[in-house]
Amino acid sequence: MKMNTQGHLILRASHQSDALFHWFYSRGRDEGLGGTTRDGSNLPAGCREGRVTLLLPAGCVIFRVLPANSRWKRPDPQVLLWQVEDELLADVSQLHAIITGRDQTGHYVQAVDKEWLSRVLHQLAQWGICPGAIHPDSAGLEPGYCIRLCDEWVFRPTPGTAATLPESWCEAWLAQQHGSCLEVPNTDADPVAVMQILSRNLPEGRGFQSAKEHLRLSLAGLPGRRLLAFACILCLVVLCFYPMLSAGARYWLAWRLEQHSFRQVEMTFGNTPRGVPPGVWLENRARGSSGRVGSRFTEVFHASNAFLHNLPHGHVESVLWDGKEMQLHLVDVPAGLAVLAQQHSQGSLEVVVQDENPGIPGAQVVIRERRP
Missing domain, CATH: 3.30.420.380 (Nucleotidyltransferase; domain 5)
Structure with a gap:
């Protein structure tokens, strides 16, 4: 043994x-x-x-x-x-x-x-x-x-x-x-x-x-074992939930931008459908006039953003895009816009108030690129 x-x-x-x-x-x-x-x-x-x-x-x-x-x-x-x-x-x-x-x-x-x-x-x-x-x-x-x-x-x-x-x-x-x-x-x-x-x-x-x-x-x-363990657990939690938190932050920012766009369009044109994005709604309204919307509509619309933003609170009956003349028509807007139109008729943009008569509550505004 x-x-x-x-x-x-x-x-x-x-x-x-x-x-x-x-x-x-x-x-x-x-x-x-x-x-x-x-x-x-x-x-x-x-x-x-x-x-x-x-x-x-x-x-x-x-x-x-x-x-x-x-x-x-x-x-x-x-x-x-x-x-x-x-x-x-x-x-x-x-x-x-x-x-x-x-x-x-x-x-x-x-x-x-x-x-x-x-x-x-x-x-x-x-x-x-x-x-x-x-x-x-x-x-x-x-x-x-x-x-x-x-x-x-x-x-x-x-x-x-x-x-x-x-x-x-x-x-x-x-x-x-x-x-x-x-x-x-x-x-x-x-x-x-x-x-x-x-x-x-x-x-x-x-x-x-x-x-x-x-x-x-x-x-x-x-030494410091508890702090080390807590730091490891915290890092693990952050790594696990970071994609979810990042996606949530992006969604929140997009939602805020969409709400801001809705408010801007509603202030200008009155009641607008909430289920349709503002850009799509504007293009659809303009398309009802000319049947097609090109890049010139986008250029004119963006150039007139300052004028539209300063319109008094009220309702705009309709917005029409004349594809032939390349001009934007605002129908039945509040009267008394001659001074405001003159202030924004600068540079390449021309804002003209038409059919503004005393006793008639509404007028028509034409927005177009300045012609030589």
């Missing part, structure tokens, strides 16, 4: 993400080495290439036994935590939760603060270490046992609960919660010996380091 010589490095974080780490490294049947580190400089050579497990203080982990609907084959631990949201000091959305087991009373749910865990992982990444599994330190104890690590005790009263307490609090906690039912596997508080004991009973799973959370938790340690 071939012996597995791959090394196993176990790191136990402190309550503060940047504080002291306890470590224990074993390879094959060696007794192993242990110690503490703040920057990873005194870790054994080659330990980063083997198996790496990160232990979290049980005091930084939330333990709950929560019932789940029997119809749920795979309940979501995050959903289960919402049942006890009022009992938690942290927001459920800021917790990374997993299910480690179950019994008749419910599911064993463990949760840890995402931001705190991401800082721990970010610090280890700076040392060149990426844990393959993350568990609470109590996972290395059998249910009903406790162990002393330096100046604090790690308790695991039941499979679904655990705690880490300072030594000064232990007697009061034991008397209130569990009496003297806990067994102590080793009274020696030597950190290396304690880490060796914890390494023997660690579960095989990945714990908090699930595959779907690994990348997200690693990226969560980057």
